[in-house]
Amino acid sequence: xxxxxxxxxxxxxxxxxxxxxxxxxxxxxxxxxxxxxxxxxxxxxxxxxxxxxxxxxxxxxxxxxxxxxxxxxxxxxxxxxxxxxxxxxxxxxxxxxxxxxxxxxxxxxxxxxxxxxxxxxxxxxxxxxxxxxxxxxxxxxxxxxxxxxxxxxxxxxxxxxxxxxxxxxxxxxxxxxxxxxxxxxxxxxxxxxxxxxxxxxxxxxxxxxxxxxxxxxxxxxxxxxxxxxxxxxxxxxxxxxxxxxxxxxxxxxxxxxxxxxxxxxxxxxxxxxxxxxxxxxxxxxxxxxxxxxxxxxxxxxxxxxxxxxxxxxxxxx
Amino acid sequence: xxxxxxxxxxxxxxxxxxxxxxxxxxxxxxxxxxxxxxxxxxxxxxxxxxxxxxxxxxxxxxxxxxxxxxxxxxxxxxxxxxxxxxxxxxxxxxxxxxxxxxxxxxxxxxxxxxxxxxxxxxxxxxxxxxxxxxxxxxxxxxxxxxxxxxxxxxxxxxxxxxxxxxxxxxxxxxxxxxxxxxxxxxxxxxxxxxxxxxxxxxxxxxxxxxxxxxxxxxxxxxxxxxxxxxxxxxxxxxxxxxxxxxxxxxxxxxxxxxxxxxxxxxxxxxxxxxxxxxxxxxxxxxxxxxxxxxxxxxxxxxxxxxxxxxxxxxxxx
Numbered sequence: 001x002x003x004x005x006x007x008x009x010x011x012x013x014x015x016x017x018x019x020x021x022x023x024x025x026x027x028x029x030x031x032x033x034x035x036x037x038x039x040x041x042x043x044x045x046x047x048x049x050x051x052x053x054x055x056x057x058x059x060x061x062x063x064x065x066x067x068x069x070x071x072x073x074x075x076x077x078x079x080x081x082x083x084x085x086x087x088x089x090x091x092x093x094x095x096x097x098x099x100x101x102x103x104x105x106x107x108x109x110x111x112x113x114x115x116x117x118x119x120x121x122x123x124x125x126x127x128x129x130x131x132x133x134x135x136x137x138x139x140x141x142x143x144x145x146x147x148x149x150x151x152x153x154x155x156x157x158x159x160x161x162x163x164x165x166x167x168x169x170x171x172x173x174x175x176x177x178x179x180x181x182x183x184x185x186x187x188x189x190x191x192x193x194x195x196x197x198x199x200x201x202x203x204x205x206x207x208x209x210x211x212x213x214x215x216x217x218x219x220x221x222x223x224x225x226x227x228x229x230x231x232x233x234x235x236x237x238x239x240x241x242x243x244x245x246x247x248x249x250x251x252x253x254x255x256x257x258x259x260x261x262x263x264x265x266x267x268x269x270x271x272x273x274x275x276x277x278x279x280x281x282x283x284x285x286x287x288x289x290x291x292x293x294x295x296x297x298x299x300x301x302x303x304x305x306x307x308x309x310x311x312x313x314x315x316x317x
Numbered sequence: 318x319x320x321x322x323x324x325x326x327x328x329x330x331x332x333x334x335x336x337x338x339x340x341x342x343x344x345x346x347x348x349x350x351x352x353x354x355x356x357x358x359x360x361x362x363x364x365x366x367x368x369x370x371x372x373x374x375x376x377x378x379x380x381x382x383x384x385x386x387x388x389x390x391x392x393x394x395x396x397x398x399x400x401x402x403x404x405x406x407x408x409x410x411x412x413x414x415x416x417x418x419x420x421x422x423x424x425x426x427x428x429x430x431x432x433x434x435x436x437x438x439x440x441x442x443x444x445x446x447x448x449x450x451x452x453x454x455x456x457x458x459x460x461x462x463x464x465x466x467x468x469x470x471x472x473x474x475x476x477x478x479x480x481x482x483x484x485x486x487x488x489x490x491x492x493x494x495x496x497x498x499x500x501x502x503x504x505x506x507x508x509x510x511x512x513x514x515x516x517x518x519x520x521x522x523x524x525x526x527x528x529x530x531x532x533x534x535x536x537x538x539x540x541x542x543x544x545x546x547x548x549x550x551x552x553x554x555x556x557x558x559x560x561x562x563x564x565x566x567x568x569x570x571x572x573x574x575x576x577x578x579x580x581x582x583x584x585x586x587x588x589x590x591x592x593x594x595x596x597x598x599x600x601x602x603x604x605x606x607x608x609x610x611x612x613x614x615x616x617x618x619x620x621x622x623x624x625x626x627x628x629x630x631x632x633x634x
Binding site for chain 2: 008009010011031050052072100101104105107108109111112114115116117118120121122123124125127130131132133134135137138139140141142143161162164165166167265266268273274279280281282283284287288289290291292
């Protein structure tokens with residue numbers, strides 16, 4: 001019987017199928033410490049690391065029996081995939097169940113940043129002046145504006161679908177240009193990265209975190225954005241120079257931002273926490289109980305599919 | 318030359334066409350006091366009252382020359398339309414330019430309330446504990462849920478369009494059932510008011526404020542909603558019993574609310590201001606500078622259309 005190590009506490013019923021088939025160890029409540037994982041890993045064929053657990057060469061070297069690392073997320077920058085490939089360890093991710101909730105949160109942040117939902121809510125609660133008049137404390141329209149999507153994969157497209165129905169035009173940049181029928185579905189225009197930065201009213205980062213996309217949005221890129229631009233990041237914090245973003249927001253070089261991810265989670269740059277023109281969420285892209293259950297199921301199916309061929313497996317190597 | 322009285326300060330350029338054709342009085346910055354309006358109104362053929370200025374029998378009796386009251390909003394509960402009709406005064410509103418921004422804000426509040434955008438933003442800024450883990454502080458999905466729209470006019474339909482693209486199913490209640498092709502466009506199912514309350518996951522109020530809709534959502538209606546229901550109001554505050562709503566939220570009889578309008582604006586019930594499961598906006602349904610300009614243009618066109626037939630006039634009586 002294969003042995004499965006889960007480094008964090010999931011609801012047991014959401015991985016019931018794993019318990020039926022394999023010998024599973026999962027902590028009751030808290031995430032496992034790295035030392036504990038290193039100690040136990042030599043006996044396990046399957047590792048299920050949390051997205052905040054860095055699965056590197058050391059873990060894989062100790063995990064002499066490791067056959068599959070089943071990631072509980074679509075982004076897998078928490079795993080040294082190249083090293084896994086070298087060791088012959090399969091890495092899987094969960095692109096299906098993470099897509100809609102993440103696009104949903106990206107759009108929630110976009111609307112909140114543009115229409116100043118966080119700002120209004122805070123000011124009203126703090127009994128600070130809010131202008132109820134015609135023009136004061138006005139927000140930015142979404143309808144009629146251009147959304148630039150950086151990374152037009154599943155999530156980018158799910159975001160585009162929402163944006164089009166809300167009256168936005170779509171431009172996008174992607175490693176590869178999309179097929180014509182997909183472009184037509186969203187009326188999406190493929191543009192260079194530079195053109196996207198210069199012409200979009202709203203810019204959403206939906207690309208994967210890779211060595212190539214590290215700090216892809218820094219001072220230079222921010223300086224190209226329109227003064228009224230709104231920037232949304234629900235991808236990964238290390239793709240953005242957080243200090244440069246905070247400066248651009250403070251100096252009103254861009255209009256607003258909506259952020260779900262940060263360079264040093266769960267820490268957020270203190271500069272961001274005091275700005276009125278940013279809306280902040282705690283890496284909550286897929287944070288609903290229903291979605292987290294669906295994600296667990298997809299993650300479990302990757303493992304069972306790998307061993308039994310019963311389900312499709314989303315391999316990343 | 319017709320004389321036009323504007324009771325509040327709009328940007329002059331947004332009503333430039335009025336200045337060209339008529340003799341316009343508009344205050345420089347602040348709203349006019351009621352006494353001042355009463356004093357001046359006998360000389361004016363046209364009145365443009367702000368949505369917070371109650372245009373009642375007294376105003377109309379003094380306004381012996383009044384021919385048209387051109388409202389700067391789609392809702393016109395600030396005007397005694399029955400009395401205007403009796404006096405032969407035409408009342409107009411602006412349904413076109415207010416539709417998309419209001420639906421946009423309703424959807425922003427829906428997403429924010431469901432996915433807890435206001436709560437997250439506040440907690441992170443206040444350095445209070447936020448659970449970054451798998452299940453803690455989780456929100457409610459929007460995708461796959463049922464949206465119940467009360468009042469399926471222009472705004473309700475513009476909201477439905479956004480919701481459908483975000484994976485929601487639509488049920489609605491309306492004075493009159495919509496034509497089949499409109500229902501089909503949104504896959505919208507007509508249901509009784511009671512069925513809507515009992516079965517919707519999200520409920521949005523988009524009906525006009527009339528004597529019939531006064532306090533249409535009170536303790537009884539709230540008690541019929543699902544314990545996980547999210548309630549959105551961007552219509553008018555007097556359609557909801559605000560104290561009953563605050564109680565239902567506090568006692569978690571419903572899950573959350575997103576509110577843009579209140580019973581005694583700009584005052585908000587203090588009970589609401591301390592609740593974590595509500596998102597509050599300051600009657601900002603159309604609050605963007607661009608939209609407010611477009612609204613001014615539509616409002617002006619109602620007047621010019623009335624006198625010159627050059628534009629379509631949106632009369633409410």
